[in-house]
Amino acid sequence: MTSNRSVKLARRPRGTVTRDDFTIDESPVPQPTPGTFRVRVRYVSLDPAMRGWMNEGRSYVPPVALGDVMRAYAVGIVEASSHPVFAEGDAVTGLFGVQRYALSDGKNVLRVDPSKAPLERWIGGLGMPGWTAYFGLLDVGQPKAGETVVVSAAAGAVGSVVGQIAKIHGCRAVGIAGGADKCRTVVEDLGFDACVDYKSETFGADLKAAVPSGIDVYFENVGGSVLDAVLPRMNRFGRIPVCGLIADYNATERPRGPHWSALLVSRLRVQGFIVFDFASRFPEAIEKLGDWHARGLLKMREDVRSGGVDAFPDVLNLLYSGGNVGKLVLEV
Numbered sequence: 001m002t003s004n005r006s007v008k009l010a011r012r013p014r015g016t017v018t019r020d021d022f023t024i025d026e027s028p029v030p031q032p033t034p035g036t037f038r039v040r041v042r043y044v045s046l047d048p049a050m051r052g053w054m055n056e057g058r059s060y061v062p063p064v065a066l067g068d069v070m071r072a073y074a075v076g077i078v079e080a081s082s083h084p085v086f087a088e089g090d091a092v093t094g095l096f097g098v099q100r101y102a103l104s105d106g107k108n109v110l111r112v113d114p115s116k117a118p119l120e121r122w123i124g125g126l127g128m129p130g131w132t133a134y135f136g137l138l139d140v141g142q143p144k145a146g147e148t149v150v151v152s153a154a155a156g157a158v159g160s161v162v163g164q165i166a167k168i169h170g171c172r173a174v175g176i177a178g179g180a181d182k183c184r185t186v187v188e189d190l191g192f193d194a195c196v197d198y199k200s201e202t203f204g205a206d207l208k209a210a211v212p213s214g215i216d217v218y219f220e221n222v223g224g225s226v227l228d229a230v231l232p233r234m235n236r237f238g239r240i241p242v243c244g245l246i247a248d249y250n251a252t253e254r255p256r257g258p259h260w261s262a263l264l265v266s267r268l269r270v271q272g273f274i275v276f277d278f279a280s281r282f283p284e285a286i287e288k289l290g291d292w293h294a295r296g297l298l299k300m301r302e303d304v305r306s307g308g309v310d311a312f313p314d315v316l317n318l319l320y321s322g323g324n325v326g327k328l329v330l331e332v
């Protein structure tokens with residue numbers, strides 16, 4: 001490969017992204033200048049938040065500028081370096097973008113150990129989605145042994161880890177996912193106590209049956225009608241870490257709000273969080289997640305798609321249609 005191939009944001013999408021929202025750019029492979037290094041990107045992380053990064057407006061990070069390479073977490077190998085810390089051959093994760101080659105000054109780049117886990121896992125269960133599950137559940141949700149923890153998008157990157165950490169801490173773990181197949185995976189492969197299909201006509205009754213002692217912690221990944229069904233089942237003084245609201249990410253109109261009266265009646269604590277609030281403790285999460293994984297207590301699954309950077313818009317949309325099981329990554 002003698003040239004770089006990158007995906008650039010051409011316009012601000014409306015609703016679900018389409019190929020026309022991006023351009024594919026071919027350019028020379030970048031050469032490191034002093035203080036930088038070049039990464040050959042191997043896997044790009046597909047994250048639901050990417051849809052928000054394409055929008056104008058105030059958020060926890062600035063929007064991707066039109067004409068810029070689409071922002072993305074990725075993992076790859078340092079190929080050439082004029083950097084004092086990162087050397088040729090290092091495996092690294094960072095915000096390298098949807099492209100085959102990236103130049104980096106090392107800011108917010110993490111060296112990872114491919115002898116301990118495959119490259120793609122370092123942007124999945126051992127990377128940002130894993131840290132999100134770890135801090136969101138343990139610090140924000142504060143589950144206690146014997147409590148019931150419910151998590152939505154349970155077959156996905158964050159949700160699958162949340163339920164397993166809940167089990168490690170002696171809780172009853174109940175997932176919510178789309179379809180019977182995903183629910184079977186969540187129970188049989190990941191070891192949750194139960195999983196409820198939110199697409200089923202009997203969702204409300206199934207959820208009630210799956211949480212006979214009510215819900216103490218609801219780890220919120222989706223919002224919308226799932227949240228509506230969960231709120232009345234919350235126990236007094238329950239906690240709701242608000243991690244994500246994917247049901248609304250492609251909305252073109254202001255979504256209908258949930259019934260918040262259960263918050264009042266049951267004195268719930270609802271707290272939004274962003275994984276970077278815990279940046280100083282990422283090494284703790286990597287150590288704990290890695291230890292549980294090595295001891296067979298925590299399974300991590302990646303859903304690796306091919307097609308190179310050109311496949312980015314189609315693969316990204318799998319997140320919003322539920323086409324992925326586990327951490328979705330694109331091999332580039």
Ligand SMILES: NC(=O)c1ccc[n+]([C@@H]2O[C@H](COP(=O)([O-])OP(=O)(O)OC[C@H]3O[C@@H](n4cnc5c(N)ncnc54)[C@H](OP(=O)(O)O)[C@@H]3O)[C@@H](O)[C@H]2O)c1
Nearest residue numbers: 048153156157158177178221222244245246247274275322
């Ligand atoms: N706060 C933070 O710092 C932080 C960090 C990382 C991720 N997040 C959030 O965590 C959530 C999960 O992210 P992830 O990376 O682990 O993605 P993921 O769960 O691997 O993939 C997204 C899943 O969401 C489900 N989904 C999509 N549309 C839905 C809808 N309308 N209603 C219900 N479920 C829907 C789909 O599963 P089904 O087939 O089950 O519908 C899909 O597979 C997202 O909301 C994301 O924004 C937050």
